[in-house]
Amino acid sequence: MVDQPSRQAVHDVLKGIVARILQVPENSITEDSRIMDLTLVESIKLLRIAGRIERTFGIELDQEVLFRTGSLGDITDEVFRLCRQEQEEAA
Incomplete structure (x- = not known):
């Protein structure tokens, strides 16, 4: 069984994914950063971010989470x- 990543680990990975796809410095993204407010955000890039998150964590992410959810936190x-839900279902 794979260990559950910590919330901080998830945050760090997400920050890296967003920074790479939007081509912005990681240090410009904070817990309170709204993805929609970052530079160079387009719908296609949000879909790429969602796809990368799904592949990285092995989850199905509601695409709306990026559009309606405010911050990286x-x-x-x-x-x-x-x-956590995926891990509990796999156990």
């Missing part, structure tokens, strides 16, 4: 919750 909480 909110998205982190949702991904962390889905990871």
Whole structure:
């Protein structure tokens, strides 16, 4: 069984994914950063972010989470919750 990643680990990975796809420095993204407010955000890039998150964590992410959810912290909480749910279902 794979260990459950910590919330901080999930946050760090998400931050890296967002930074790479949007081509912004990681240090410009904070817990309170709204993805929709970052530079160079387009719908297609949000879909790429969602796809990368799903592949990285092995979860199914509601695409709306990126469009309706405010901050990176909110998205982190949702991904962390889905990871825990997946692990519980696999046990």
